Amino acid sequence: MTSPWQRTAAGANLLGDDGRLGVTIFEEMTALAVRTGAINLGQGFPDEDGPAEMKEAARRAIAEGSNQYAPGKGLPVLRHAIAEHQSRFYGLEPDPEAEVVVTTGATEGIAAAVLALAEPGDEVITFEPFYDSYGAMIGLAGANHVTVPLHAPRFQPDLRELEAAFGPRTRLVILNNPHNPTGAVFGRDVLERVVELAARHDAVIVTDEVYEHLVFGEPHIPVATLPGAAERTLTISSAGKTFSFTGWKIGWVTGPEELVARVRTVKQFTTYSSGTPFQAAVALGLGLPDEFFAGAAASLRRKRDILADGLRRAGLTVYLPDGTYFITADTAAIGFDDALDLARRLPELVGVAAIPVSVFCHDEGAKRTRSLLRFAFCKREDVLDDAAARLARLGGLV
Structure with missing residues (x-):
């Protein structure tokens, strides 16, 4: 088998x-x-x-004794910094107490979201090619992985193929934007269609936005900012790509309280806590000037x-x-x-x-x-x- x-x-x-x-x-x-x-x-x-001031903040945290478990949902200073980042750049207002959780990189955020929300027999949709951990987590959850091809040269999906991928068993849509491995940035029409179809099929959108600040043309559009999306969207990002500290493995998930609580429950039984001395340093980084x-x-x-x-x-x-x-x-x-x-x-x-x-x-x-x-x-x-x-x-x- x-x-x-x-x-x-x-x-x-x-x-x-x-x-x-x-x-x-x-x-x-x-x-x-x-x-x-x-x-x-x-x-x-x-x-x-990445930035020298972030490295110094991490060294200072270690020297001052921030070397034990952080709270399971993350240090308050980082949760507040994440909420302020979402407000500053996108006009989103997550509650840092209930709608933000710090994870061990975006990868744990993805894993916790899939394991929390997908069950055997459910269908989870991704674009293809897809970041490899999506397939692994969908498989571990016992769910079925449904893919929508991206087409060169701009690696956008055909909207008819996107609609055909949805069905009565669709539980999650994992959307990586900007997209690894192709480097595509999906147009507003694609993102709005995903939201519309997810709402029609009562599916949750898990959006992996770790490259949010690494775009070369139009500004990044977070899915949660689109009409009808916020109540069904978990947004995932991390410090690794933006600040060039991939080894620190500090990520986060924001979204509706009920969905974030489910992610936090899974995290409790995976890593429980993430990189205590790095969390304040990432909080500092999120507040760097434009x-x-x-x-x-x-x-x-x-x-x-x-x-x-x-x-x-x-x-x-x-x-x-x-x-x-x-x-x-x-x-x-x-x-x-x-x-x-x-x-x-x-x-x-x-x-x-x-x-x-x-x-x-x-x-x-x-x-x-x-x-x-x-x-x-x-x-x-x-x-x-x-x-x-x-x-x-x-x-x-x-």
């Missing part, structure tokens, strides 16, 4: 065919990069730390363009992202229909590592995305200059 872990995503390889724990493609690419000395653009985390947030996005946009130039010079078809720090390229343009095979060769060919998009899909989705590679551009500009120069040689080598 196939376990839920084996049903997560085509390339995740969480279990081998013999049922033993396998090696993920992410680990495989990292090992290849280490062995060959390649620049690892498969890793989705920055190679520079220039910080605008500057982070502007810096990433420059980095995106450096890498995009190298990929184009390699002969690849480049799908320029509107958000996140990932860029997708189609390898079919240089005669490679199998991006997984190319990903395994790339470190030795040109000294760069990437991740095939097919690993973020189920079997049918993997066929549709078979020639796509994802590259991370959250690295120093000099590293990206080097990577772009290496990638530019690719067209002449294959």
